[in-house]
Amino acid sequence: MSLTLLKTTFKRNWIMLLIFFFVLAMYMTVIVTMYDPDSMDELMSMLDLFPPELAKAMNLSKVVTDLTGYLASWLYGMIMIGFPMVYCIILGNRLVARMVDNSSFAYLLSTPNSRMKIIFTQGFYALASVALLFAAVFGTGVFLCTAMFPDALDTGAFFRLNLTTMLVNMTAMSISFFFSCLFNETRFSLGFGAGIPIAFLLLNMLGGTSEDLKILKSISIYGLYDPVDLVQGAEVLWVNLLYAGIIIVLFAAAVIIFDRKRLPL
Amino acid sequence: MIDVKDLTLTYPGGKGVFDLNFSVNEGEVMGYLGPNGAGKTTTIRALMGFMRPDKGSCTIRGLDCVKHAPEIQKFLGYIPGEISFLDGMTGEEFLKFMNDMRGTRDTTRQRQLLDMFELDPRGKIKKFSKGMKQKLGIIAAFMHDPDVLILDEPTSGLDPLMQNRFVELILGEKAKGKTILMSSHIFEEVEKTCDNVLIIKDGRIVEQSDVQTLKGSRRKGYIIKTSEIVSAKQALESAGFEVQTVGETAIEVYVTGENTDRFIKTIAGITVLDLDVKTQSLEDIFMEYYGREEKRS
The missing domain is CATH 3.40.50.300 (P-loop containing nucleotide triphosphate hydrolases)
Structure with a gap:
């Protein structure tokens, strides 16, 4: 890994990371503020006004009354997947394919650093920035909940929730990064890098609406991710391992392909 | 290296x-x-x-x-x-x-x-x-x-x-x-x-x-204005130069570097009203090389 490049990549991309963090922090503030332990029943009854299919698609169907479960359901069911996915799509494309497409990548390769080292650094930044984003989100969550509802948050469960959500988003990042390394042109890199994560998300939402369509959920990478079950103590170790496995395989494949392919620089 | x-x-x-x-x-x-x-x-x-x-x-x-x-x-x-x-x-x-x-x-x-x-x-x-x-x-x-x-x-x-x-x-x-x-x-x-x-x-x-x-192989075009266009053309052609008529009163002669001296001596016998040099661009040189290449094949 090249520290000089990592530093420069960070300098060129940290603003985007900050913007996404602010959006998530804002949502989090709104949702934590809306929490009222005394009127959870009312909130749940409000759900009855939703068409049940819609509620299921949004991962909102389960009855929860505690703060941790409430956050898992209202915040992590959709927002913590959808918004960071956009970040992953944009960043994945920016880090490799865009620089190959506009041929500025030539400058990275006209230094005494191997292609493997350079692409590994870019990929490392991609994953590390997602980790940083969720570390910040976790910290913000703990801070907001402690400030507004002392002792209401199950910090352990909330940590596990953020860990798995981070892995899910890293999986989306790996997909986007993989296509960014595979294609030399932005339109293909963005087409696949955005299309596939979005398709997975839609499949997952569709699969949630009825028993007949449940099969759709199981072919989506988001299908194994159930934030409410997770904070209620479901076993997630093998789910985490599976996500980690997908990330490692995609990352390794991306790096190897990029190292060997022809670059039209 | x-x-x-x-x-x-x-x-x-x-x-x-x-x-x-x-x-x-x-x-x-x-x-x-x-x-x-x-x-x-x-x-x-x-x-x-x-x-x-x-x-x-x-x-x-x-x-x-x-x-x-x-x-x-x-x-x-x-x-x-x-x-x-x-x-x-x-x-x-x-x-x-x-x-x-x-x-x-x-x-x-x-x-x-x-x-x-x-x-x-x-x-x-x-x-x-x-x-x-x-x-x-x-x-x-x-x-x-x-x-x-x-x-x-x-x-x-x-x-x-x-x-x-x-x-x-x-x-x-x-x-x-x-x-x-x-x-x-x-x-x-x-x-x-x-x-x-x-x-x-x-x-x-x-x-x-x-x-x-x-x-040496780079050709230059010389544009000569002369009153005696027919005889000038004849003299140059018999000396082995490629000549083209430009308009009514001028001719263009193509000369490679090594033939410049012979060209000057040939036109010494002609009444030259005006002489212009048209430098060959790199493209012209390409064309020449490619032309040669195509003739060969």
């Missing part, structure tokens, strides 16, 4: 370069000429290790251009044909970044070059003019004092004054014994700097010669 052996690199569309063989010796400045799409940049991509060849090999100082690209980059300077910098950076940041990536600490040469090309690297590169970007590219390629230089159309976008500075720079590097491969469209630049030239067409090398020979 730079050795290309049986290099074949084809693209899916069937274009590419085929069975290239050439070497650039240590201390030699080689011009690499050819029309757009002939394969100059493709050859350079292979030399930079950006693309693996289908067949054959390229080596620099005996190191394989793909396998040992990082080692080669330690003593190589490169100007891309289409320069594109990392976006969002200032010129200063970019030069510092390149120095850090290369591990270069000494910035003496960088400052000399900035002075030489009168470039102020402060400010966002995005706001730079085409010429300023080109200057920045030149400085980035030369500032670590590399032994080998691969330059893809290094003066595109520079004004004539800066093109001259660039010629000075190349002559200075040549005096220091640097090895240079330079693709170019500007004949004057090649003429002033290069020892030898390669001419490539449709992915194959069609001519490899020294600059003196190329100059």
Whole structure:
């Protein structure tokens, strides 16, 4: 890994990371503020006004009354997947394919650093920035909940929730990064890098609406991710391992392909 | 120093370069000429290790251009044909970044070059003019004092004054014994700097010669205004020159360098009202080479 490049990549991309963090922090503030332990029943009854299919698609169907479960359901069911996915799509494309497409990548390769080292650094930044984003989100969550509802948050469960959500988003990042390394042109890199994560998300939402369509959920990478079950103590170790496995395989494949392919620089 | 052996690199569309063989010796400045799409940049991509060849090999100082690209980059300077910098950076940041990536600490040469090309690297590169970007590219390629230089159309976008500075720079590097491969469209630049030239067409090398020979074969068109157009034409044609009538009162004669003296002596017997020289562009020279190539085949 090249520290000089990592530093420069960070300098060129940290603003985007900050913007996404602010959006998530804002949502989090709104949702934590809306929490009222005394009127959870009312909130749940409000759900009855939703068409049940819609509620299921949004991962909102389960009855929860505690703060941790409430956050898992209202915040992590959709927002913590959808918004960071956009970040992953944009960043994945920016880090490799865009620089190959506009041929500025030539400058990275006209230094005494191997292609493997350079692409590994870019990929490392991609994953590390997602980790940083969720570390910040976790910290913000703990801070907001402690400030507004002392002792209401199950910090352990909330940590596990953020860990798995981070892995899910890293999986989306790996997909986007993989296509960014595979294609030399932005339109293909963005087409696949955005299309596939979005398709997975839609499949997952569709699969949630009825028993007949449940099969759709199981072919989506988001299908194994159930934030409410997770904070209620479901076993997630093998789910985490599976996500980690997908990330490692995609990352390794991306790096190897990029190292060997022809670059039209 | 730079050795290309049986290099074949084809693209899916069937274009590419085929069975290239050439070497650039240590201390030699080689011009690499050819029309757009002939394969100059493709050859350079292979030399930079950006693309693996289908067949054959390229080596620099005996190191394989793909396998040992990082080692080669330690003593190589490169100007891309289409320069594109990392976006969002200032010129200063970019030069510092390149120095850090290369591990270069000494910035003496960088400052000399900035002075030489009168470039102020402060400010966002995005706001730079085409010429300023080109200057920045030149400085980035030369500032670590590399032994080998691969330059893809290094003066595109520079004004004539800066093109001259660039010629000075190349002559200075040549005096220091640097090895240079330079693709170019500007004949004057090649003429002033290069020892030898390669001419490539449709992915194959069609001519490899020294600059003196190329100059000798470079034809000039002389436009002569004369009152006795018929006899003038006859006299020149019988002396073996190619003559064309231009309008009512003028003729154009094509003369290669080595025949200039004979041409002057031939027209001494004609009443010349006016004499104009039409310098042949590089394209005309290409056309001549290609014309010859086609006649041969």
